[in-house]
Amino acid sequence: MRILVIEDEKKLAKALRDGLEAERYEVRVAADGEEGFRLASSDSFDLVLLDLMLPQRDGLDVLTTLRMRRVPTPVFILTAKDAIEDRVLGLDKGADDYLVKPFTFPELFARIRALLRRGCTDLVRKLQHEDLHMDIATRKVARREQSLELTGKEFEILECLLRHRGRIVSREMLAREVWHVGARATPLDNVIDVTMVRLRRKIDDPFEKKLLHTVRGMGFVLGARQE
Amino acid sequence: MSPRPLSVRARLTLWHAGVLTLIVCAFSAGILIFVRASLLEGVDRQLRRALATVDWVYHHEPEEIGDLPAESGIALFQLIADRNLPYHTEGWELAGLSRALPSRGAMPPTSWASPDGRWYRVQAVAEPSYTIAAAIEESARRDSFWALATILAMGTPFAVGLAIAGGYFLAGRVLSPVGAMADKAREITADSLGERLPVGNPQDEFGRLATVFNDTLSRLHDSFDRLRRFTSDASHELRTPLTAMRSVGEIALQAPLDSGRYREVIGSMLEEVDRLTRLVESLLLLTRADSSSTPPAREVVELAALAGNVAEHLRVLAEERQQSLSVHSAERVEAVCDPDILRLGLMNLLHNAIKYTPSGGAIRVRAKATASGESSIEVEDTGPGIPAAHRERIFERFYRADPGRPRESGGAGLGLAIARWAVASNGGRIELESEESKGSLFRIVLPALPKEG
Numbered sequence: 001m002r003i004l005v006i007e008d009e010k011k012l013a014k015a016l017r018d019g020l021e022a023e024r025y026e027v028r029v030a031a032d033g034e035e036g037f038r039l040a041s042s043d044s045f046d047l048v049l050l051d052l053m054l055p056q057r058d059g060l061d062v063l064t065t066l067r068m069r070r071v072p073t074p075v076f077i078l079t080a081k082d083a084i085e086d087r088v089l090g091l092d093k094g095a096d097d098y099l100v101k102p103f104t105f106p107e108l109f110a111r112i113r114a115l116l117r118r119g120c121t122d123l124v125r126k127l128q129h130e131d132l133h134m135d136i137a138t139r140k141v142a143r144r145e146q147s148l149e150l151t152g153k154e155f156e157i158l159e160c161l162l163r164h165r166g167r168i169v170s171r172e173m174l175a176r177e178v179w180h181v182g183a184r185a186t187p188l189d190n191v192i193d194v195t196m197v198r199l200r201r202k203i204d205d206p207f208e209k210k211l212l213h214t215v216r217g218m219g220f221v222l223g224a225r226q227e
Numbered sequence: 228m229s230p231r232p233l234s235v236r237a238r239l240t241l242w243h244a245g246v247l248t249l250i251v252c253a254f255s256a257g258i259l260i261f262v263r264a265s266l267l268e269g270v271d272r273q274l275r276r277a278l279a280t281v282d283w284v285y286h287h288e289p290e291e292i293g294d295l296p297a298e299s300g301i302a303l304f305q306l307i308a309d310r311n312l313p314y315h316t317e318g319w320e321l322a323g324l325s326r327a328l329p330s331r332g333a334m335p336p337t338s339w340a341s342p343d344g345r346w347y348r349v350q351a352v353a354e355p356s357y358t359i360a361a362a363i364e365e366s367a368r369r370d371s372f373w374a375l376a377t378i379l380a381m382g383t384p385f386a387v388g389l390a391i392a393g394g395y396f397l398a399g400r401v402l403s404p405v406g407a408m409a410d411k412a413r414e415i416t417a418d419s420l421g422e423r424l425p426v427g428n429p430q431d432e433f434g435r436l437a438t439v440f441n442d443t444l445s446r447l448h449d450s451f452d453r454l455r456r457f458t459s460d461a462s463h464e465l466r467t468p469l470t471a472m473r474s475v476g477e478i479a480l481q482a483p484l485d486s487g488r489y490r491e492v493i494g495s496m497l498e499e500v501d502r503l504t505r506l507v508e509s510l511l512l513l514t515r516a517d518s519s520s521t522p523p524a525r526e527v528v529e530l531a532a533l534a535g536n537v538a539e540h541l542r543v544l545a546e547e548r549q550q551s552l553s554v555h556s557a558e559r560v561e562a563v564c565d566p567d568i569l570r571l572g573l574m575n576l577l578h579n580a581i582k583y584t585p586s587g588g589a590i591r592v593r594a595k596a597t598a599s600g601e602s603s604i605e606v607e608d609t610g611p612g613i614p615a616a617h618r619e620r621i622f623e624r625f626y627r628a629d630p631g632r633p634r635e636s637g638g639a640g641l642g643l644a645i646a647r648w649a650v651a652s653n654g655g656r657i658e659l660e661s662e663e664s665k666g667s668l669f670r671i672v673l674p675a676l677p678k679e680g
Contacts (some may be wrong), residue, residue: 054235103503105257153543171501179540187541187642189505192542216490 003027004045006036033057052079067094084216104170127162170219236398243394255379277361308357404433411529420448460625468499509641516648524565531556531594560603562673564653572649575642584610600675612663622647
């Protein structure tokens with residue numbers, strides 16, 4: 001899978017390159033809008049990561065021109081502008097998804113995976129990790145054949161963790177996917193932490209092997225981390 | 228090209244002069260008309276008397292008629308009797324006054340100019356057997372009339388000039404407080420917002436203007452103060468996590484560590500980044516709220532359902548602290564508002580209540596219609612209450628009623644500011660009732676639904 005990163009901020013560009021390469025993607029970095037546009041329109045990539053504020057050529061302009069030339073590559077926007085108008089504008093111009101800076105890498109990777117998978121919808125109705133089983137349809141969770149009673153939010157958190165098992169899930173991701181709240185200006189982080197403690201009490205405390213881990217400063221992970 | 232608008236002083240002067248000119252002209256015209264009428268009246272009376280005298284002499288002493296000009300000063304007349312030749316005086320003949328008369332019969336008093344430029348007033352009376360005509364020269368009276376007219380005509384521009392000068396001077400004097408205010412206002416800058424405009428008489432027009440301006444300055448002063456305080460608080464809040472990050476990083480780099488320790492250090496730095504991120508997001512939300520031009524979405528929201536939803540979100544926090552959190556609503560309460568923004572506001576209020584209520588306390592959320600028909604959501608807690616001195620200010624950004632409270636539990640002090648903004652942007656307000664050591668009641672009040680139909 002080849003990803004083109006159009007980002008002028010050197011540190012972030014390097015972090016993106018390193019992070020994506022660690023996820024086994026082939027990465028090409030363009031440092032300004034002009035070069036980015038040239039690469040995106042001439043070479044074939046599976047995904048373009050596009051910063052909106054770029055030297056030479058504005059990110060939205062790059063996006064618009066690409067879409068006018070019928071370049072079908074999915075475009076993922078990274079932007080520091082999070083005013084709703086800016087986001088809507090980006091999506092209107094043909095972007096496939098966006099994240100507002102500062103974003104967390106676990107969430108970026110999760111979204112990129114989702115974008116690249118698009119088309120083959122996730123029809124998995126049963127999730128499993130080691131001896132932990134989840135049935136989405138009947139909303140039943142069991143560990144070692146022992147049924148567990150989870151509240152709605154606990155169930156959704158566990159589902160999110162299971163779908164991304166082995167990878168870090170950040171609080172931002174949980175806020176968005178489980179509570180459907182985008183703004184971080186809410187007291188939701190406390191709620192997430194408390195709910196996580198309770199979930200852990202139910203699925204881990206009675207058992208020898210712990211499945212749910214906290215990664216300090218980043219979020220949570222189910223199972224051993226994939227390096 | 229449109230002409231440049233004139234100054235107030237010039238406009239006042241022009242109006243003043245214009246009105247005065249009109250008055251002077253009307254007055255002069257009145258005088259002229261009156262004087263002319265009274266002059267003619269005098270001449271006509273003389274003329275009538277001359278005609279009567281000639282008539283009397285003709286009837287009683289016809290032979291004396293030739294002596295009339297010398298004896299009574301009636302120098303210009305003509306007498307035409309049927310049987311005799313017409314008689315006229317020498318003066319009449321000389322002035323050629325016969326041409327002023329109609330061929331026969333009477334004529335009312337009429338002004339007539341002789342070919343040599345003199346003016347006469349001529350009248351004729353006709354009896355069946357004779358006709359008498361008499362004339363009086365009126366050139367002198369005409370001359371004095373025109374002299375008067377000339378004086379008035381020449382005096383008017385002079386009066387107008389005087390009016391302009393006087394008006395200009397008066398307008399300048401009247402407007403001088405405005406100039407003083409402008410000068411003073413120009414001196415007031417962001418650094419000297421404490422200064423005020425001079426108020427001469429607070430009751431007159433300029434005094435009122437200065438008072439209003441001073442009130443505006445006071446409000447500006449207050450908001451500058453708040454901004455200054457906010458900036459210093461914000462920098463302090465931003466500096467705290469930055470300092471933590473820097474020191475954690477610096478210490479970690481002093482000596483080589485094993486990878487587990489590095490993980491811990493980086494994790495700890497990321498936690499500070501998270502704090503910073505949350506702070507910046509809150510600040511952005513509030514600044515955008517200050518300058519937002521996009522109105523919030525408007526829809527009919529059922530408040531009890533919204534309150535229940537928010538309470539469910541935060542219930543785990545209350546449960547952790549063994550607090551009872553209950554939602555009551557006896558009736559359906561609706562309001563028109565942006566549900567996302569209102570939810571954010573209520574969430575901050577409720578979180579605040581959970582945070583400050585001790586373990587084992589109770590928090591009640593109630594949606595109800597107020598007596599005046601407005602919709603409200605109440606959040607009541609059994610916390611320590613808020614001292615009266617803090618009640619006004621706890622909604623300010625970064626304001627903490629208890630500065631000694633650790634930051635981790637106290638937060639950055641933006642929650643209530645966000646709540647207030649969220650409610651205000653929906654056209655509502657937050658009321659606060661509090662009793663120390665008993666608890667507090669925050670009430671979100673939203674405007675009543677517009678009547679249907």
